[in-house]
Amino acid sequence: MTNEVDTDTRELVELLKDRVTGSIETSLDVCAHCGLCADSCHLYAGTGDVEQIPSARSQQLEKVHKRYFTRLGRIAPWLVGAEDLDEEVLDRLQRMAYQCTLCRRCALYCPFGIDNASMVSAVRSLLADMGRVPEPLQEHTDNAYEKGNTLAISDEQFLDRVEWFEEELQDAVDDDEATIPLDKEGARVLFVPTPIQIMRFPSVIISAAKILYAAGENWTMSTKRFDATNFGLFSGEEEKRDEMSQRLVDEMERLGAEVLLLSECGHSYWSMKYAAETWLGKPFPFEVKNIVEVISEYISEGRIKLDSSVNKKLVTYHDPCNLSRKGGLLDEPRACLEAACEEFVEMTPSGAEAWCCGGGGGVIAIPEYDGVRLEAGKPKADQMRESGAEMVATACDNCKLQLIDLAEHYGVDVSVVGVTDLVADALILDEEEE
Amino acid sequence: MGYWFAWFVSNLLPLITAVVFFGGLAYRVVRMWRSPRAAVSLVVPPRRRSLRSALGEIVTEVVTFRRVFKGSRALWVVSWLFHLSIFVFVMGHFRLFIDFSWLWNLLRLTPEQVDTLALIGGGASGTVFMLGLVALLIRRLRNPARSLSVPSDYLLLLLLLGIAVTGNYMRFVMHIDLELYRAFFSNLFRLRFGVPVQNTVFVWHFLLVQLFLIYVPFSKLVHVIGGVLTLKWTLR
Numbered sequence: 001m002t003n004e005v006d007t008d009t010r011e012l013v014e015l016l017k018d019r020v021t022g023s024i025e026t027s028l029d030v031c032a033h034c035g036l037c038a039d040s041c042h043l044y045a046g047t048g049d050v051e052q053i054p055s056a057r058s059q060q061l062e063k064v065h066k067r068y069f070t071r072l073g074r075i076a077p078w079l080v081g082a083e084d085l086d087e088e089v090l091d092r093l094q095r096m097a098y099q100c101t102l103c104r105r106c107a108l109y110c111p112f113g114i115d116n117a118s119m120v121s122a123v124r125s126l127l128a129d130m131g132r133v134p135e136p137l138q139e140h141t142d143n144a145y146e147k148g149n150t151l152a153i154s155d156e157q158f159l160d161r162v163e164w165f166e167e168e169l170q171d172a173v174d175d176d177e178a179t180i181p182l183d184k185e186g187a188r189v190l191f192v193p194t195p196i197q198i199m200r201f202p203s204v205i206i207s208a209a210k211i212l213y214a215a216g217e218n219w220t221m222s223t224k225r226f227d228a229t230n231f232g233l234f235s236g237e238e239e240k241r242d243e244m245s246q247r248l249v250d251e252m253e254r255l256g257a258e259v260l261l262l263s264e265c266g267h268s269y270w271s272m273k274y275a276a277e278t279w280l281g282k283p284f285p286f287e288v289k290n291i292v293e294v295i296s297e298y299i300s301e302g303r304i305k306l307d308s309s310v311n312k313k314l315v316t317y318h319d320p321c322n323l324s325r326k327g328g329l330l331d332e333p334r335a336c337l338e339a340a341c342e343e344f345v346e347m348t349p350s351g352a353e354a355w356c357c358g359g360g361g362g363v364i365a366i367p368e369y370d371g372v373r374l375e376a377g378k379p380k381a382d383q384m385r386e387s388g389a390e391m392v393a394t395a396c397d398n399c400k401l402q403l404i405d406l407a408e409h410y411g412v413d414v415s416v417v418g419v420t421d422l423v424a425d426a427l428i429l430d431e432e433e434e
Numbered sequence: 435m436g437y438w439f440a441w442f443v444s445n446l447l448p449l450i451t452a453v454v455f456f457g458g459l460a461y462r463v464v465r466m467w468r469s470p471r472a473a474v475s476l477v478v479p480p481r482r483r484s485l486r487s488a489l490g491e492i493v494t495e496v497v498t499f500r501r502v503f504k505g506s507r508a509l510w511v512v513s514w515l516f517h518l519s520i521f522v523f524v525m526g527h528f529r530l531f532i533d534f535s536w537l538w539n540l541l542r543l544t545p546e547q548v549d550t551l552a553l554i555g556g557g558a559s560g561t562v563f564m565l566g567l568v569a570l571l572i573r574r575l576r577n578p579a580r581s582l583s584v585p586s587d588y589l590l591l592l593l594l595l596g597i598a599v600t601g602n603y604m605r606f607v608m609h610i611d612l613e614l615y616r617a618f619f620s621n622l623f624r625l626r627f628g629v630p631v632q633n634t635v636f637v638w639h640f641l642l643v644q645l646f647l648i649y650v651p652f653s654k655l656v657h658v659i660g661g662v663l664t665l666k667w668t669l670r
Contacts, residue, residue, distance in 0.1 A: 022470045023469060023472040023476075026663060029660055030661050033584070034509075035579035039506070053582060055582055072652060078585060079585050113667065114664050115664075274474065327480070328479045
């Protein structure tokens with residue numbers, strides 16, 4: 001049977017072989033097709049499409065793998081549902097892999113704890129090997145790889161923006177000496193924002209600067225590396241993924257900083273904190289922290305003081321999957337909001353089991369998937385509405401973009417805001433006599 | 435049913451079954467045991483856990499099916515009782531091989547009381563097992579599980595249903611003389627070919643059980659072993 005396979009397919013099959021090994025193979029074997037993961041996935045809950053069940057994604061990989069690499073799959077493909085790796089299947093795999101946000105909520109609901117995101121990542125890498133990354137995502141990734149950041153912001157543009165950020169900072173803290181330090185060697189903290197914050201959500205950077213200023217932090221930004229994101233992780237191109245994390249490591253080394261402080265962004269935190277050391281095969285001589293983590297430290301150490309009466313609106317928190325479920329930052333953002341806002345309410349479920357907003361994993365960069373992305377956000381939109389909150393705070397660009405879209409699409413009357421912004425607004429700056 | 439068919443099922447097939455079942459299972463266990471964990475940690479949410487607490491959580495999961503409970507109460511009731519019934523009747527079947535007279539003495543049970551206990555335990559577990567299979571089959575025929583099912587998933591349920599029906603028939607309709615079966619199995623375990631038991635239903639029951647056991651190492655039932663491993667990956 002395998003003799004019938006043509007040369008093109010044979011190459012694909014070889015690639016497939018390398019992708020389905022070890023824990024991936026075991027996980028595929030263990031999945032009992034029970035379907036309990038279905039209701040845990042925002043994509044299935046939102047669309048009702050059986051192609052969007054976490055196990056369906058893994059099974060699609062299992063089906064083609066079985067066809068070529070198991071005895072039963074070769075002898076009796078119909079019995080075990082083995083399928084040829086043809087164009088149709090490749091298209092389906094592409095949809096399945098790049099619409100999934102890699103949020104790993106299903107892993108908490110699987111009786112065997114199977115991590116379907118691992119399988120999806122393997123499929124992404126397989127598709128990347130074949131040059132089948134969705135085009136817009138590929139474009140962002142190539143920009144980041146070749147030009148240093150996903151939006152291809154030039155150095156001049158960046159410096160121009162920072163100049164403006166600095167003016168805003170000076171206004172906000174009423175101090176003409178306040179600066180946004182650039183390339184400062186020996187700074188304790190290197191703060192790295194995201195291109196989208198530089199262009200679309202500048203308040204995040206200004207707010208962070210304000211807080212770092214108020215805390216008297218010895219910090220800096222880099223003129224060389226101002227993109228914390230890692231689109232290589234999204235596209236599945238492992239080489240680019242590794243290179244992107246290596247760049248941040250190199251910059252930490254160049255400036256001699258002790259803490260890599262990542263801005264409001266989910267996947268960059270997960271990448272650098274939990275994965276990059278493994279990808280690059282070496283332990284980092286510095287700490288990786290997210291901005292909400294550092295702010296909560298400042299609060300508990302008394303390095304900044306907040307006046308919660310500034311933020312009177314009822315606030316809820318959307319857990320970015322990469323910070324909460326995958327990142328373990330559950331209490332920190334809540335501590336920030338409790339200190340910065342008068343009233344805080346939780347969505348249910350929240351924390352590690354929070355619904356994914358549907359905007360992560362790179363899907364937001366692919367306009368072709370907009371329809372599915374909005375449908376998939378329904379559980380989150382419902383949660384926001386049911387919470388009764390007037391404001392949804394979060395700490396991730398992708399989440400923010402998605403939540404803004406969801407509020408509009410589903411007519412939920414909430415504003416979307418960053419945790420950092422709320423804290424910055426509540427800062428008490430006039431206690432110098434203390 | 436021919437005599438030689440019964441003879442084959444009762445004497446020769448068990449040898450094949452034993453080799454395939456134990457050999458296949460050993461192969462799967464070794465393969466899974468050697469399966470390296472993912473390079474990047476799969477622990478969700480990431481936190482430090484002692485080995486003891488991770489094991490404690492795995493045991494809790496295996497005994498209570500907590501994650502199934504979290505996902506669907508209805509499925510939890512069915513699947514928990516279903517798996518419990520398997521545990522009960524598998525235990526019960528050991529009476530076919532030996533008489534646990536020391537245990538009955540210890541518990542001060544008369545043979546009649548033991549039989550009543552067996553009737554209750556065996557009858558209840560057999561019934562729950564059969565109804566559970568029907569419920570799982572119906573669930574599999576409806577979406578979303580339907581979309582995830584492949585023929586082998588149905589085949590497995592049907593095979594088990596055949597085992598349940600023949601088993602329950604013997605439990606509820608026929609009178610079974612235990613001594614006869616103990617003699618038969620004692621022969622079999624000593625690898626002596628002997629005369630098959632004169633009971634068509636038993637022969638079919640035994641055949642289906644063996645087909646099931648032969649299929650186990652190649653089937654989704656390896657979730658029983660591998661599931662513990664994948665669960666551990668997400669805990670520690």
